Amino acid sequence: MTAELIDGKAFALRLRARVGEGVARFRAAAGRVPGLAVVLVGEDAASAVYVRSKGKATVAAGMESFEHRLPADIDEASLIALVERLNADAAVDGILVQLPLPGHIDAARVLLAIDPDKDVDGFHPVNAGRLATGLPGFVPCTPLGCAMLLKDQLGDLSGKDAIVIGRSNIVGKPMAALLTAESCTVTIAHSRTHDLPGHVHRADIVVAAVGRANFVKGEWIKPGAVVIDVGINRTEDGLVGDVDFGGAAMVASAITPVPGGVGPMTIACLLRNTLVAAHRRDGIDYDAAAFDGIGP
Ligand SMILES: Nc1nc(=O)c2c([nH]1)NC[C@@H]1CN(c3ccc(C(=O)N[C@@H](CCC(=O)O)C(=O)O)cc3)C=[N+]21
DSSP: OOOEEOOHHHHHHHHHHHHHHHHHHHHHHHSSOOEEEEEEESOOHHHHHHHHHHHHHHHHTTOEEEEEEEOTTOOHHHHHHHHHHHHHOTTOOEEEEOSSOOTTSOHHHHHHHSOGGGOTTOOSHHHHHHHHHTOSOOOOHHHHHHHHHHHHHHSOOTTOEEEEEOOOTTTHHHHHHHHHHTTOEEEEEOTTOSSHHHHHHTOSEEEEOSOOTTOBOGGGSOTTOEEEEOOOEEETTEEEOSBOHHHHHTTOSEEOOSSSSHHHHHHHHHHHHHHHHHHHHHTOOOOHHHHTOOOO
């Protein structure tokens, strides 16, 4: 079997176009455009690239982009003071503090300072709790994008066996919560899991988010499974995922490529969350089901 390629890049472009239409409707109703503030600390080259492409996508969708670049040696109190100014700024609907932060800053304390209703990354513990309990909130962009791709590929996910490899707060845990909400039977695997190949082999849906190049082998995959590869690993062969793509593509029914799979969905979902935040802040209804049908 040769797997179908799940074109995350094309899906993300369609989502961004829908967000753009939603921004135009919001602007007509609210008399303003949604605003996204992105905070980048330090000079990390990869982070600077992501922040630039987020800014461009934000403006392309018709939203306002506010970029704050701070020196790597900024102290935690000054960073939190900026977050508090953005919390109070009426033109800002979404706040994203780019991770990772320099080691002298406690990222958890910075994330706690973000107003949960502007937390379009979905990293604040209040939003994690909302997701876990089925309340409206913000879902982290990468797992949200993965769930959209899965529903587009498979339709109803209920009753499917899913495995999430990785238990981070940013991907693994919220991914498992979303799949549980979609009535999957969910296994969360991690570095201490016994017989990972055996667990993976039972799954109809495999989400790999471990951060190790080519870690998930093709032989582990159940024939016909759908494979979502969240990994972005820079190797001497270029950018590769967490899944051995060549091997997995021979047995899966569908698989996301790296690049061009999950990555572009992350940015599209950030814009989607910012548009939702603007509607909520202004008390304007939006039809979430018609919009993307996922998540609270
Ligand atoms: N507060 C915060 N929120 C984030 O969402 C966040 C963050 N910090 N820190 C860094 C990671 C990484 N991230 C990516 C977004 C898009 C692509 C993406 O579009 N990738 C493309 C191109 C990859 C390339 O060529 O480098 C692809 O996979 O096809 C990748 C990675 C968001 N992050």
